[in-house]
Amino acid sequence: MKIKHEKLLEMYRKMLLIRCFEESIEKLAEKYRLLAYRSLCVGQEAVAVGVCSLLRNDDYVSITHRGDGHWIAKGGSLKLLLAELLGRKGGSCSGKAGLYLSDLNKGILPLYGCVAAQLPVATGVALAIKLKKTNQVVVSFFGEGASNQGVFHEAINLASVWKLLIVYICENNLYALTTSQASSMNIKNVSKRASAYGIPGWTVDGMDVVDVYKTVSKAVERARKGKGPSLIECKTYRLKGAFLGGPGDYVPKEEYEKWVKKDPVENFRKRLLRKGILSEVDELRLRKEVEKEVNEAVKYAINSPWPQPEEALKGKFKEEVKFTEEIVEHEKTKKVTFSQAISEAIKEEMRKDQHVFLMGEDLRFLGGGFGVLKNLFKEFGPERVRDTPISEAGFVGVAVGAAMLGMRPIVEIMFADFLGVCMDQISNVMAMTRYLSNGKTDLPVVVRVAMGGGMSFGPQHSQCLYSWLTHFPGLKVVVPSTPFDAKGLLKTAIRDDDPVIFFEHKILYSMKDVIPEEEYTVPFGKAVVRREGNDVTIVATAYMVHKALSAAEKLEKEGVNVEVIDPRTLIPLDKETTLNSVKKTGRLVVVDEDYKNSGISAEIAALVVEEVQKYLKTSVKRLAVPDIPIPYSPPLEKTVIPIEEEIIETVKEIMREN
Ligand SMILES: Cc1ncc(C[n+]2csc(CCOP(=O)(O)OP(=O)(O)O)c2C)c(N)n1
CATH class of the missing domain: 3.40.50.920 (Rossmann fold)
Incomplete structure (x- = not known):
């Protein structure tokens, strides 16, 4: 594979820009304490640039906490990035997100606080792409430390089973904070984990932008053709510490010195000079250009005002809840069970809106844990009635990603007692995505949860737990008591642009009630x-x-x-x-x-x-x-x-x- 000279020069310019940006962060951190915990990507520039140089503008990347390189390489604005890190109004999320920033206009997906939490979300974006048949590719970056998290496994497994258009890029820099790779896994190459999911896994020299580019191009092409995901491990190194400053005392001196010699920016520069692709004059000009760009970003960011304090209270939901009139008189009525009412609500909404789809365990043959969705598979097929592995954290996060791209997923959690296994994806990821984007991101997800006791299901299959969910800002919590309300409230939930947790009491499933023949909804916030x-x-x-x-x-x-x-x-x-x-x-x-x-x-x-x-x-x-x-x-x-x-x-x- 031959890479054009202009492309190589562009890649070098991007790497230089990232390095220059990171150096300026380190300097600014002396004065601006908000930058003190920025994780710098000095030493890892070749990965971000090698990968993102293969992407189209409309492709997506999911970044990490060491993500300045990912942001810049994907074409994100330096000004919006730095202003956000400084907590300013002019930041990409108006100061609400800080380190957990995003810019969907540039295809940069949000980062979340728990390491690896972004993987299921990126996978969900890839699912939305597949369902919408729009042919973009998603790249999900993560560290080798993140590959020890459960959601890493769930997300990649789902992507493999569903053949999604996604490439997982592991930036193996040998350390997770102070914990070495050697002390946290018994394999040398993280790419080996790919075989557990039946997908290709490659290891490349992450200090060599050309090596990264060439190998990842195979993975991107494979994804673009709809052949499914790949996992690529880029061996790289943090030339700074976990945050700013030099390497900590947990890093052996000889090891550090060995890696300094592999500095990806410096070595690429020498290579381009040696091959006559870059001249000393060009090099000087490029440096001046990137310094200017970074200086302009610094000027913009430090002059950007603080957000107004009252902004803190805005952006949790799309809009204040408005009471809509409930239909009280109905010409024709029919008697249905609570369970049928739920099924009807979903069927009607699925017929009306192609974006609505279902995910959960045993939907096809059982209709979910309590048979509520029986027969929906027959009408809507496997794409829209999507059986999942037992991966609640995975498919809840996938729902978030899919919703971010305009799909309207409804997921089923068999028992409220299982909420614990997907709580990070619900409380940190789903609940906060809109707020973190300063109110911009619609997130129409419904999580249906069967709950309640009285049936001798035992301690871990009988809890209600809805109070727990009311604790997290950003979720709507619904607890219907009749078939009429179940149907009307669920239709409202499916049409809502914010996440809704919909609790269904198991004893109520068989309860019968009269509901209207014609269409109706029940508004939220009205007792x-x-x-x-x-x-x-x-x-x-x-x-x-x-x-x-x-x-x-x-x-x-x-x-x-x-x-x-x-x-x-x-x-x-x-x-x-x-x-x-x-x-x-x-x-x-x-x-x-x-x-x-x-x-x-x-x-x-x-x-x-x-x-x-x-x-x-x-x-x-x-x-x-x-x-x-x-x-x-x-x-x-x-x-x-x-x-x-x-x-x-x-x-x-x-x-x-x-
Ligand atoms: C669930 C969770 N546990 C611990 C942390 C604290 N933490 C932040 S970054 C980090 C290390 C991540 O290592 P890795 O994924 O290898 O990425 P790297 O920092 O090396 O780029 C840790 C442990 C966290 N944010 N989330």
């Missing part, structure tokens, strides 16, 4: 008063709504008039309906199937005490799962999940108070 009353307000969620209603009927016979409120969505939470009710009744009981400790019941109780305490006639009561796992045996399980008798007793207790 429903399930039963009106004047003596006590009960706020209950999901299955607990039914227990509360049944308790209320019995209490009525004893002369206690109970109002039951179902918030339906916890984020956004309709505070007004609850507050108005308590103003009227002066009494509050919250009934919740999640844990009592730091649960949503505490949140609702605190809200009432903070906002309308003067209306309270009695103490506020909470019924929720005590600080104990949910046991398997039915009599034990009954002890921890609130039951009707307890609700009745608690209401009577506060009625006795006043």
Whole structure:
């Protein structure tokens, strides 16, 4: 493969630009403390440039924390990069993201705080490309340290199984912070790991831009032709420390000196001079040019103003939630189960919008964990009803990447108890992507989660855990209690441009209800008063709504008039309906199937005490799962999940108070 001289010169110019930029960061860091933890890529320029020189403008790269080189080589603006690192308004994310920056206009995907977290997201971008048939290629950079993370495995395996247009580039610089490769894996070449996924793996000299370019070109071509992913390991070295400064004392002196001699910029310069491709005069001119470019970026960045403090509170969701009118009167109705209601919502949205697709385990033959999606495979086929390996972190991250490119994935988590395995992808990646982009990135993902006890599924298949999800800014959390709401809220969720976690109580799946024949949606952030009353307000969620209603009927016979409120969505939470009710009744009981400790019941109780305490006639009561796992045996399980008798007793207790 022959590379044209202009191309070689352009590659050299880019490497020089990166080196010059990194040197200026080091100088600026003396004055600007925000730069003190920038991980420099001095010594690794040949990898970024060799790889990105093969990409089209509309291709994508997923960068690392040592990513200035990736950014610059992909054509990202130096000004936007430096201003972002300095936390300025003029940065690519207006100072919201800092080190975790992105610029989708340039095909530069976001970085996330947990090492390797970007790999599933990049893989999802590649899936969107495949589904949209747009033929771009994604390159996902990562360090050898990142290749020890679980999501590395899940992401590459998914890309291999689905033959995605992606190239994984491992920058093996021998250290993860201070931990050497030798002490963290029993193989010399990370590329060997490719064989575990049935994809090609190559190792190249990452200090030689031409070697990188030539080998990666095979991988890019392979991806572009739709033949699937490859893994390329570039052996390289950090000529600086983990951040700024020199190598730490964990680096053997002889080793460092050996690698200094391999300096990729200096050696490429000598080679170009030797071959007469570059002259001393050109070299001087190039240096001046890149210095000027860097100086202009520095000037722009340090003169860029700080963002206004109030900007901190903006950009979490696309827009403030607006209440849309709910259809109440329906001409024709039909009776469906909760499960059918969910299936109908998804089917209708999939028929209407080609971007909607499903991912999850056992969708094709079982219709998911509880058979909710049975028969959808028949209608929509394997591309849109996508069976996944058991890789929750992987496919949740893939959903984020796919959504970033305009797809509208719906993923299924079989049991809420499994949320832990994909929590980084949910709480850091999915929840924060819009905010990190300063509100610019739409992220229409729905995560359906089966939850709840009462079926003797045992401690790790019975939890609700929705309170946990309300803790993370950037997620909407939905807890329907009826088939009508399940369908209407799910349709709203699928059309929402922000991530929605949709909790489905397992006991409710078989519950029947009348729903309209015609199309309808249910808005987020609007509670429903399930039963009106004047003596006590009960706020209950999901299955607990039914227990509360049944308790209320019995209490009525004893002369206690109970109002039951179902918030339906916890984020956004309709505070007004609850507050108005308590103003009227002066009494509050919250009934919740999640844990009592730091649960949503505490949140609702605190809200009432903070906002309308003067209306309270009695103490506020909470019924929720005590600080104990949910046991398997039915009599034990009954002890921890609130039951009707307890609700009745608690209401009577506060009625006795006043
Ligand atoms: C999940 C997680 N664990 C630990 C860290 C702290 N950390 C930041 S960078 C880094 C080293 C990463 O090494 P590698 O992937 O090889 O990339 P390199 O820094 O060598 O470029 C570590 C441990 C983190 N950010 N995320």
